[in-house]
Amino acid sequence: MKQFWCLWVGGEQIPTLFYRLYAQQEYNADYIKRKNNMNPVIYRVRRRAFCTSISAAALALASGAVSAEPVNLELSYTCPFPLIGNQQVITNISSEMPATVESGAPTGAFAIDVVSTVPENAKIGLGLAGAVSIEGTASSDVVVELPSVDRFITVQLDIPSTVIPSGGGAFNVPASGVQEPLVFGETDEGSGVVRVEGLTLNMITRTFSGEIASDPVGEFTSVCTLDPGQDNALHTFGIIPPPDPYDPADIHLSTDNVDFGTVQAGLSEEMTIVITNDGQSPLSIDRLSLDGSSAFEMSTDCSVLAPGESCTVFITYYPSDDGIQTAVLTVASNDPDSAVLDIAIAGRSLLSGPEIVVPDEVDFGVVEIGTSVTRKIAVSNDGIESLSISEIWVTGGDAGAFVSSHMCSVVAPGATCFVSAMFAPHSDGHFSSALNIAYDRAENPAVVSLQGSGIVTDPPFIAFDVQGASTIAASGRTMALSGSIEPRLDLATGIFGGDLRIDNSQLRVPVSRLFRSVEATAKVEFEQTRESSGMLANGVLTLKASMHIKVPKVTVAFFGFPVMIGGGEACRTIDPVTISMQSPEGESFSPLRGGIITGEYYLPPLENCGALTSLLNKTMAGYGNTIQLGLTPIL
Structure with missing residues (x-):
């Protein structure tokens, strides 16, 4: 099994994976990032779990590691921002990385967690366009200096939606991503150095309404430059020849759940599960059993898989009754770490008639008083007969803040119509109402909760x-x-x-x-x-x-x-x-x-x-x- 450590680097993501044979227990790695007078932030990394948080990258050194050791590095970049020009972005890097790795062993996929500090001027510039949150993607170039040929890697990260805090001072932005496996060969054996290089940010900022902010702040790309005079070496490690122990079978399933969705009674649907042997020894499939609803049937020819081979399990759904049906597929094998695995299987049988599908809730977010935000609410028919809509209206104590309009009448099976709902707050505070959709063959209407908040904001003045x-x-x-x-x-x-x-x-x-x-x-x-x-x-x-x-x-x-x-x-x-x-x-x-x-x-x-x-x-x-x-x- 594989043990993961998350490493974060100036402005981009590079994870590290520590690969160990026969690991039976979860590895918990707690580490603390401290910068200047900021409060310490605790990160926890678990096996088969990825880290989350901004822009940085570094390489994960992973396979056959004998021991891990803490590494720390702080880098500064110069990043151009709209309206305000170049700004310095400080990124702190902290991780536990192996002192040695084995050649020839794949690292496996691994993740990275990064937090970068964005200066106050950048926040002021974003605020001029009414931006209250920032999101996007980032990519970073990393060089692994090796005895043979240097390895150049570009790491991609997703930057989740992050609230731009009010008040003065800098703020932190998180990001996360996954790096594909790496393998070092015999010619790489010796000493390697991980160095962090350039950084590119592709950013989107949004206003209170959730819309993209106005140009040039709304969507922009910032090609950051590593400030000169810095030691950008994150880690020095050794690449050693692999030992010669027995390497067991390693089972891999293409999915851990199968969902057929809604299927009309009397018809059938088929889905597949692929079993692969990622180990170096033959994988024996000792047992495949399907327990639960009789609406599901299984067929397969899986028995023994050589290293790298795959086989397929076919699951067929024959819905008969009206309602949700479930089962569990159990796979038993000679993988010492995953001897028994369960896969959840579900489907919904529909005998006849229309079936209305609407979201449980629509949140309009925070909207400035005097303005409005409009959302499109999908009304879908997952049934096998047409859905006739008779009336749509808004109820609730705050109904006056929400207005709906639509052209929905008859929705064919598998089709969707849209209701336009507008939120126009008239005062500060939270607003809540309900959108009611009356349709044929239903005693009660379908209900969509409408939520939103009003706020008074002053435009930027200079x-x-x-x-x-x-x-x-x-x-x-x-x-x-x-x-x-x-x-x-x-x-x-x-x-x-x-x-x-x-x-x-x-x-x-x-x-x-x-x-x-x-x-x-x-x-x-x-x-x-x-x-x-x-x-x-x-x-x-x-x-x-x-x-x-x-x-x-x-x-x-x-x-x-x-x-x-x-x-x-x-x-x-x-x-x-x-x-x-x-x-x-x-x-x-x-x-x-x-x-x-x-x-x-x-x-x-x-x-x-x-x-x-x-x-x-x-x-x-x-x-x-x-x-x-x-x-x-x-x-």
Whole structure:
């Protein structure tokens, strides 16, 4: 029999299998992962059981091991995430691996359990799209350095749905997978080293409703890079020649249960069970017996199987009565570890009429108040006659939160129709009702439990600090700009809009026509005429702003005191200034990092500026003015 240890490695799965002959007892391996100040997490691994938890991989060294020893390794990867760019993901690896393995002996299939720590910034980025859970798959490259030729392995993992916790701080994501058997040959005998290499994550995030979150967060692939300067050797082990003891027969069954489902009385169905000898000695099938309902019959030619051979047991179901029928097939053999095995057999006999099949419960999950979620509920007919549906309605104390609609009328045998059920919560809390389906030949309707919860959520909000400058082409002078923008960003469409507020500034203007070699200081104010609007797509932000530029005061210094020589409260551009800006080539804009936008604009003539109106227009109005703004998020 086989003993399994689960090994977890930076961002991907690689299990280890410890193969022992004549093992009669379960092996329980408890090991503790500790990282920084996190609480210890206990993992338990049992024979014929797989581990569960994220992204890592390592090779399992397994066959003919003399002893196992603890191995520990921490690796860091740089993984690109949507919206926020590269982030560091820390993965801790802990396992018990054999110090030596025997050449020529297959390791058997084995599993791996991994937990990786995702940084807080990644959680913020996912939250911008309303993501509350994450799932997907991962693959990792592992190299086994051998005396002959290095072995390259890609390990696949499934990442189960994991809730993204609220609040600050990093969070852990689990994954699990199974690695196919490995065999080391005579030329590999000596010393081997397991090294963990690259990692690829294929991730899906979902919102409260269970739907995939909006792009670019909803579905993305992250090709992670192992950070340099790390020792990625997980384990060094020895490969030794195998001993020469007797290797017994090893029975393997293709299934441990047979379910015929529903079969009409008077017909028959046949299913098969394959018996294989995975050992190195002949397997003797000493007894095959079928106990239980007489509706099942068995036939086979199984007797003695050479190593690697298989035979087939045929089970035939002849339903007669109405209802569920069961039996047990017992297989006795000379496998010292599995001398007697039982296989459960079941079927359901149906004499006549329709048979309605509906789910027991439909859970709409957590839904934001003011929104709704719709589910399709399948109504199937597993009977042998048509199913006539007379009425479908919702009952229960919370029936007002659920609405159903359908086109179901007559459902043919083996067919399915669908009821559309919508959940629209009107307050916080849990809601529960029942969907009733009345059909012919039934005293009571079929009932589907409807469950859901309402929640109030605030949309993500980010304000940006604005710093920059604008150069006036007519005079070649530059004025500093500062301010803020509080945008509304729709991640699904990329629409970007909000109030762009530019603080008052100053511009030096020459007034040599009036005063030789004298420069004046113009106070410049910006009056927004409409909300700024734009688009964020593929890391490029475009933004259009409209405003009047006002010059309420122009002063010169006489003996250290400012003296007003022009301007006024009514001094402003004749028409609003329209400024179109976008991210320059080679620059990228992110809601969490901000970025730079630049543009060129036309400044219309000014009016109502007193005696300096003409002079100000010569030094300020015209084409070719440039602007650059840096937007930094205020988190």
